[in-house]
Amino acid sequence: SNNNVFFKVLSTTFLLSMCICTGNITANSTDRMDDFSDIESRFALRSNNEPDDDLCYIIPGQPQTIVECNFNPDTKTFIVIHGWTVTGMYESWVSKLVTALYEREPSANVLVVDWLVRAQQHYPTSAAYTKLVGRDVAKFVNWLQAELEYPWEKLHLLGYSLGAHVAGIAGLLTKDKVNRITGLDPAGPSFEYADAQSTLSPDDALFVDVLHTNTRGSPDRSIGIQRPVGHIDFYPNGGTFQPGCDLQNTMMMVATTGLRNMDQIVKCSHERSIHLFIDSLINSEQESMGYRCSSKETFNKGVCLSCRKNRCNKVGYGVNKVRSRRSSRMYMKTRDMMPFKVFHYQVKVHFFGKTKISYNDQPMKISLYGYSGEKENIPYVMPSLNTNTTVSFLLTTDVDIGELLMVKLVWEKDMLISWPWWSADTLHIRKLRIKSGETQSRVIFVAKDGEFSYLTRGGDAAVFVKDKEAQSSHKSER
Secondary structure, eight states: OHHHHHHHHHHHHHHHHHOSOOOOOOOOTTSOTTOOTTOOOEEEEEOSSOTTSOOOBOOTTOTHHHHHTTOOTTSOEEEEEOOOOSSSSOOTHHHHHHHHHHHHSTTSEEEEEEOHHHHTSOHHHHHHHHHHHHHHHHHHHHHHHHHHTOOGGGEEEEEETHHHHHHHHHHHHSSSOOSEEEEESOBOTTTTTOOGGGSOOGGGSSEEEEEOOOOOSSTTTSSBOOSOOSSEEEEETTTTOOTTOSHHHHHHHHHHHOGGGTTHHHHHHHHHHHHHHHHHHHOGGGOOEEEEOSOHHHHTTTTTOOOGGGOEEEOSTTOOOOOOSSOEEEEEOOOSSSSOOOEEEEEEEEEEOSSOOEEEEEEEEEEEEESSOEEEEEEEEEEEEETTEEEEEEEEESSOOOSEEEEEEEEOOOTTSOOTTSOOOEEEEEEEEEEETTTOOEEEEEESSSSOEEEETTSOOEEEEEOHHHHHHHHHHO
């Protein structure tokens, strides 16, 4: 479609301006880490009252600036690092993240690293500058820590896009390991195949968590890095592309808010990583859960909703800091706006039938009814529908329905081929097995009337209720 062509052209233009090669600006390894004369980055301590502006800079080598900026040596410190910029100015997310960090940790220090001059170059130049900026940040952190005997475990670096690699390089060069680095959709071009010293990697902090939100395209040509680079790497909605970021939505946003948001057409998914993290800070009672899985395709079958042995984790600020030798890839679905949390269910169903039926991509509507709420007509396209097969799929809802009591299943008519004289196909279903990711409960649902419920194409809903016998026998087994 024209939309897709337009989107591809825009993305290609964006990536071309980001170019795919890297210049050779490497820091001279003999530079002294206690020489501050070559530091070009600036470090502003933002205040809760004025989160939009850099009003006070802490300057390495000038300890009086620590006091002048009211740095609190007794609380934790967040260091926010922006990415590549077309305008040479801070993007609007910076102040939103600063505000959210202060809302969650009111007494903390929130520092913003200003490397705008270097970040405004042709992309490969800015990408290569990450080494020097990372060095600047490491020198700053080393100096601040030594000056105050500040505890390393109170330092948390947050980097977006190129800024994530800056944070990684800084973490590699500090005298001791900082507590945590959060990578928010680390940049892909120039970094997908680069070594661990040049990118964010699990060695750069005691704990590294990463959100991948824009990995669409071939490796090294996708805006966000595809491979895992942390202890835990979350891939919301598969990591490729985010809901609400399609052309229609972003064009509407440009139409309503003006051309200054034109870049959102390309950046919407990339920047979603930041908004997911902000969501975890301010909506802490609605934390999204991620589940360990080998791929997004497997995840979409609903088979990865286990929480045994650290297989699930909270996304964002409240993450459980689990470190394993290999990176954990975690997947989850989200809504298209804040709060992003959804509830995940695995639905397992066996189709019986008197006649052989075989279809692809069949439209279904599924309704869930629970103690605390309901969600009706959730659309789902069944990839394949065959007699005498078992199917497992993932279903999500943004409503917390509580304990599940009843499920309705409708097989919609395919509008293209519905002749009145065709006999409607019917499948027989004895039971549904449903597992909840969030509560880890497994429940069997049986046909409401009789042994089978009948699922007829274009017909009434097949209705299932909680199996009382299965519940009681399961209890006695326990």
